[in-house]
Amino acid sequence: xxxxxxxxxxxxxxxxxxxxxxxxxxxxxxxxxxxxxxxxxxxxxxxxxxxxxxxxxxxxxxxxxxxxxxxxxxxxxxxxxxxxxxxxxxxxxxxxxxxxxxxxxxxxxxxxxxxxxxxxxxxxxxxxxxxxxxxxxxxxxxxxxxxxxxxxxxxxxxxxxxxxxxxxxxxxxxxxxxxxxxxxxxxxxxxxxxxxxxxxxxxxxxxxxxxxxxxxxxxxxxxxxxxxxxxxxxxxxxxxxxxxxxxxxxxxxxxxxxxxxxxxxxxxxxxxxxxxxxxxxxxxxxxxxxxxxxxxxxxxxxxxxxxxxxxxxxxxxxxxxxxxxxxxxxxxxxxxxxxxxxxxxxxxxxxxxxxxxxxxxxxxxxxxxxxxxxxxxxxxxxxxxxxxxxxxxxxxxxxxxxxxxxxxxxxxxxxxxxxxxxxxxxxxxxxxxxxxxxxxxxxxxxxxxxxxxxxxxxxxxxxxxxxxxxxxxxxxxxxxxxxxxxxxxxxxxxxxxxxxxxxxxxxxxxxxxxxxxxxxxxxxxxxxxxxxxxxxxxxxxxxxxxx
Amino acid sequence: xxxxxxxxxxxxxxxxxxxxxxxxxxxxxxxxxxxxxxxxxxxxxxxxxxxxxxxxxxxxxxxxxxxxxxxxxxxxxxxxxxxxxxxxxxxxxxxxxxxxxxxxxxxxxxxxxxxxxxxxxxxxxxxxxxxxxxx
Numbered sequence: 001x002x003x004x005x006x007x008x009x010x011x012x013x014x015x016x017x018x019x020x021x022x023x024x025x026x027x028x029x030x031x032x033x034x035x036x037x038x039x040x041x042x043x044x045x046x047x048x049x050x051x052x053x054x055x056x057x058x059x060x061x062x063x064x065x066x067x068x069x070x071x072x073x074x075x076x077x078x079x080x081x082x083x084x085x086x087x088x089x090x091x092x093x094x095x096x097x098x099x100x101x102x103x104x105x106x107x108x109x110x111x112x113x114x115x116x117x118x119x120x121x122x123x124x125x126x127x128x129x130x131x132x133x134x135x136x137x138x139x140x141x142x143x144x145x146x147x148x149x150x151x152x153x154x155x156x157x158x159x160x161x162x163x164x165x166x167x168x169x170x171x172x173x174x175x176x177x178x179x180x181x182x183x184x185x186x187x188x189x190x191x192x193x194x195x196x197x198x199x200x201x202x203x204x205x206x207x208x209x210x211x212x213x214x215x216x217x218x219x220x221x222x223x224x225x226x227x228x229x230x231x232x233x234x235x236x237x238x239x240x241x242x243x244x245x246x247x248x249x250x251x252x253x254x255x256x257x258x259x260x261x262x263x264x265x266x267x268x269x270x271x272x273x274x275x276x277x278x279x280x281x282x283x284x285x286x287x288x289x290x291x292x293x294x295x296x297x298x299x300x301x302x303x304x305x306x307x308x309x310x311x312x313x314x315x316x317x318x319x320x321x322x323x324x325x326x327x328x329x330x331x332x333x334x335x336x337x338x339x340x341x342x343x344x345x346x347x348x349x350x351x352x353x354x355x356x357x358x359x360x361x362x363x364x365x366x367x368x369x370x371x372x373x374x375x376x377x378x379x380x381x382x383x384x385x386x387x388x389x390x391x392x393x394x395x396x397x398x399x400x401x402x403x404x405x406x407x408x409x410x411x412x413x414x415x416x417x418x419x420x421x422x423x424x425x426x427x428x429x430x431x432x433x434x435x436x437x438x439x440x441x442x443x444x445x446x447x448x449x450x451x452x453x454x455x456x457x458x459x460x461x462x463x464x465x466x467x468x469x470x471x472x473x474x475x476x477x478x479x480x481x482x483x484x485x486x487x488x489x490x491x492x493x494x495x496x497x498x499x500x501x502x503x504x505x506x507x508x509x510x511x512x513x514x515x516x517x518x519x520x521x522x523x524x525x526x527x528x529x530x531x532x533x534x535x536x537x538x539x540x541x542x543x544x545x546x547x
Numbered sequence: 548x549x550x551x552x553x554x555x556x557x558x559x560x561x562x563x564x565x566x567x568x569x570x571x572x573x574x575x576x577x578x579x580x581x582x583x584x585x586x587x588x589x590x591x592x593x594x595x596x597x598x599x600x601x602x603x604x605x606x607x608x609x610x611x612x613x614x615x616x617x618x619x620x621x622x623x624x625x626x627x628x629x630x631x632x633x634x635x636x637x638x639x640x641x642x643x644x645x646x647x648x649x650x651x652x653x654x655x656x657x658x659x660x661x662x663x664x665x666x667x668x669x670x671x672x673x674x675x676x677x678x679x680x681x682x
Contacts, residue, residue: 052568053567053568053569053570054565054566054567054568056566057566057567057568057591057593057597058568059568062568062591062593063589063590063591063592063593119640119642134633134640136593136596136633136635136640137633137640140640141640155565156570177570178564178570202589202609203589204589204590204591204592205589205590205591206589207568207569207587207588207589208568208569208589237607239608239609240607240608240609241589241590241607241608241609242590242607298632298633299592299632299633301632302592302607302628302629302632303607304607305628306606306607306625307607307608475570
């Protein structure tokens with residue numbers, strides 16, 4: 001079959017079926033992207049939001065609930081308590097000012113949702129509880145706000161590449177995977193909110209999260225920070241896919257020999273060393289508590305029920321599933337305005353580095369959700385300001401379509417490795433406990449050699465093949481771009497992981513199992529064909545906390 | 548993964564085609580959508596939630612489950628159970644009145660030796676729940 005050249009050529013010529021011009025383009029329709037769009041509108045911008053799936057159901061939040069920071073600004077005891085509780089988990093890399101800023105913005109946004117009419121959980125006295133978001137309800141509610149705010153939404157419209165004018169982000173182009181049409185959006189500023197990646201590990205709600213935005217940003221020259229803090233794993237029932245463990249605070253966990261274990265690293269060790277780990281939700285001893293648990297974590301219990309498991313009465317086998325960089329730490333390096341190192345390119349949510357807020361991690365769902373909506377607001381407002389400064393001249397700029405690997409091959413030939421080959425290679429390295437939960441120098445080095453050779457091959461030869469219809473071709477091109485993005489992400493992660501010979505937070509090395517004070521710094525990485533890594537000292541705010 | 552689209556129940560509204568974030572369904576002219584790309588399903592169960600007539604069934608497994616039998620699923624009453632569990636009805640969110648998160652988060656006091664969390668707990672009870680002795 002021929003390579004999908006015609007679609008890539010259309011995109012290269014800028015001959016789009018749909019052409020739009022806007023002040024701010026938001027890429028990604030999860031909570032961070034939707035908040036970015038709403039904040040940009042609030043700041044006076046016209047906004048287009050494009051989403052690979054459907055804005056309002058896309059992303060990991062679609063599949064369950066999440067806790068979120070809801071701490072009143074005039075509540076110093078609770079605020080300080082949260083900061084005090086959180087900072088030791090950051091392993092010296094967080095900055096208290098960023099945590100406080102996130103608490104404030106998260107609170108403000110949840111209050112805004114209340115004004116908009118969001119229906120919060122209530123207790124039997126009618127009192128509301130705003131520190132937890134029901135995933136599917138929240139997403140569809142935010143979509144309704146987008147529609148009210150007259151945000152132009154393009155669903156099922158994956159980005160294929162950024163448009164750049166003289167080093168400044170100027171829009172994006174892509175395909176509609178349901179029609180096969182191409183689209184291009186010229187924008188004065190761009191917000192990337194495409195989330196992290198679980199490397200298609202199968203965890204619920206993560207199929208769309210293939211790290212595409214990382215690759216788009218890197219092609220424009222953006223830098224990453226903390227990519228080594230991305231070894232995020234979470235408990236799921238064995239054979240199931242919902243990696244949520246909120247109910248396990250009421251559970252007893254045991255290894256395969258019946259010895260009691262704790263959640264987290266001990267669970268992984270039990271699976272590795274004794275063959276399995278088990279759970280029973282036996283600390284919910286009365287019907288009222290069980291009923292509350294079942295309702296509060298309805299998603300979790302529904303999945304268990306359909307697996308034929310009664311978690312209150314039987315010991316059931318659990319697994320730890322790879323979430324990769326989703327609700328982890330590492331991502332695009334950002335400044336106070338959520339600007340990336342590329343002018344005109346802003347970022348929000350899981351795609352950004354959360355080191356300033358959670359350090360080396362783990363952040364967990366609550367902080368990640370708070371960060372998503374807070375950083376979304378900041379990025380949207382910043383992008384709007386950037387667009388205003390550029391003015392109408394923004395739309396007369398000459399732009400280049402900068403997508404390369406997976407989209408536009410260097411040579412007119414088909415790659416010797418396929419999309420499936422690349423995906424398998426990345427997964428073999430990024431999913432198993434013995435490769436990515438526990439990393440090691442020799443494994444990282446070997447993987448990087450293999451990844452580099454695969455990257456060079458898909459850079460030179462085309463990865464996507466033509467389909468029977470325009471729609472099939474668009475889907476094939478998307479799959480190729482996704483595979484390239486996952487491979488690139490695995491390279492940034494493993495390059496930084498190799499440069500950190502210690503164990504800290506969400507980065508574990510079997511050959512360096514202890515924290516080493518000599519490595520209390522950030523690691524910045526970037527590059528597409530040649531990956532580089534360098535050290536950056538921790539911020540003054542983080543130092544003040546550490547001392 | 549998505550396992551069933553019960554054609555007898557489906558009204559052909561194509562909402563699942565539109566809202567599925569991984570583009571699993573294909574619309575068909577004048578009929579029920581097809582499950583065209585089961586392998587892309589990521590088990591978020593969003594299609595079940597948004598279906599106005601409870602015509603979809605998603606298995607909690609990440610692999611296709613050949614044992615799923617339409618007649619048995621229909622007879623079991625499991626269709627629509629996800630909507631019921633979340634307080635949704637006819638594909639629309641129904642609010643969270645039956646979601647007692649307010650109690651679950653704060654009902655159980657932390658270990659008294661954990662001073663930080665005990666303090667957080669007491670402040671939370673006073674500031675956010677307002678069910679203390681003076682309430």
